[in-house]
Amino acid sequence: MPYSPHMSRNNFVKVVIGFLGSIMGAIIGIPSVFYLISPALKKHEAEATIPLGSLENFPIGTPTLFTFTRTNVNGWERTVNSYGIYVYRKTEKVDDINVFSNICTHLSCRVTWDESIQNYVCPCHAGYFDIDGEVVSGPPPRPLDQFETQVEDGNLAIIFKEV
Numbered sequence: 001m002p003y004s005p006h007m008s009r010n011n012f013v014k015v016v017i018g019f020l021g022s023i024m025g026a027i028i029g030i031p032s033v034f035y036l037i038s039p040a041l042k043k044h045e046a047e048a049t050i051p052l053g054s055l056e057n058f059p060i061g062t063p064t065l066f067t068f069t070r071t072n073v074n075g076w077e078r079t080v081n082s083y084g085i086y087v088y089r090k091t092e093k094v095d096d097i098n099v100f101s102n103i104c105t106h107l108s109c110r111v112t113w114d115e116s117i118q119n120y121v122c123p124c125h126a127g128y129f130d131i132d133g134e135v136v137s138g139p140p141p142r143p144l145d146q147f148e149t150q151v152e153d154g155n156l157a158i159i160f161k162e163v
Contacts, residue, residue: 039076052087052156055094063088063113063120063131065102070160085147086113086120087156088131094151099158100133101145111144120144 007015050068058064063086072079084102100120102111109124119136120129127138134143147158 039073042073047159047161049150049157050160052099052158055089055097055151055154055156058087058089058097058156060089060091062115063100065113083160084110085158097149097151097156098132099147099149101147103145104140105135105142105144106138106140 048070052058052066065084066087067082067084069080069082072081086100086102088098088100090096090098102120103109104111104122104124104127106122106125106127109122109127111120111122111127111129113119114121117128118131120131120133122128122138122140125139127140128136129140129144130136132143133146135141147160150157150159
């Protein structure tokens, strides 16, 4: 309502209260909206270096299971996922290390190392992988997923990439 020299006192109070209410609403509302949408605007890290520890923890010639967890934040939702990998050191050489996911490439069941038959075994559909992660038999369409490794000062780490 525009100012008029004939504005009543009642109308003047309404205009002032409306104006002050709008200012207070903006002061409170704008930061609140930013607070609510800010988690969706944060950049998600697609890869991370996961330290596995000293090379001495992983015997030569035998795949060793290593587990770790990763926390994923998606907006206000926070999930913790558990991962398992097998570290296989073929020789003393630093570049002779394979790290495989323990997830079967068929239907994502967890594989285990069976020492007696020297194979990774998927219990869900009888999938078998050799010590180098290649499919021996069963329904898996491809070898076990392999991680890139880094060795620094005798400590092993993997490059973990989110899919």
